Amino acid sequence: SQKIEQNSEALNIQEGKTATLTCNYTNYSPAYLQWYRQDPGRGPVFLLLIRENEKEKRKERLKVTFDTTLKQSLFHITASQPADSATYLCALPNSGYSTLTFGKGTMLLVSP
Amino acid sequence: DARVTQTPRHKVTEMGQEVTMRCQPILGHNTVFWYRQTMMQGLELLAYFRNRAPLDDSGMPKDRFSAEMPDATLATLKIQPSEPRDSAVYFCASGLSYRAGEQFFGPGTRLTVL
Numbered sequence: 588s589q590k591i592e593q594n595s596e597a598l599n600i601q602e603g604k605t606a607t608l609t610c611n612y613t614n615y616s617p618a619y620l621q622w623y624r625q626d627p628g629r630g631p632v633f634l635l636l637i638r639e640n641e642k643e644k645r646k647e648r649l650k651v652t653f654d655t656t657l658k659q660s661l662f663h664i665t666a667s668q669p670a671d672s673a674t675y676l677c678a679l680p681n682s683g684y685s686t687l688t689f690g691k692g693t694m695l696l697v698s699p
Numbered sequence: 700d701a702r703v704t705q706t707p708r709h710k711v712t713e714m715g716q717e718v719t720m721r722c723q724p725i726l727g728h729n730t731v732f733w734y735r736q737t738m739m740q741g742l743e744l745l746a747y748f749r750n751r752a753p754l755d756d757s758g759m760p761k762d763r764f765s766a767e768m769p770d771a772t773l774a775t776l777k778i779q780p781s782e783p784r785d786s787a788v789y790f791c792a793s794g795l796s797y798r799a800g801e802q803f804f805g806p807g808t809r810l811t812v813l
Binding site for chain 1 (some may be wrong): 703709727731732741742747749755790792796801802803804805806807
């Protein structure tokens, strides 16, 4: 099964800066990868899906890259705001593309 | 707006008691997932249904956990007997099997077993 690594230490940044979160995986490279946001006391919320042939995808202030050679995805939030403070999880499908395996997530703290 | 609902939101019980958690998936979604989240293990898949049929429950301790979908609007996760190590947040999620795995999560049930 897929092993996913996300930085367990919280990322602290100042408002207005760009936050960059990393997701590394160890086994097969899937056809796509997803990112979710989780706020305290709530369930994860889907943000973005990037396919293996897309390399980069943008949605408003979010940008995701997917490097199948490095087995890594980077998640960027530009012009970060305190409201972006949350835990961000990456998720990869299993080999049968029926279920997802989630990373443990990285907490982002944006200070004003 | 459509969302996954879960009840109860919080449950405190004593070791050995039966616990039943319920989930109403988004209408029209044909896949339902049960997850457990802890600080140590993160989000772990317990069971998975497609069109109400259980397809994978390999993540569940079989001797005490059971998951069912009596109809398309209700999924249940039961623990009997409960143990302190079952204390966690349990999430239900639903989705469409042809939509590249995007999942919609409920608010979770926070279970504390004393």
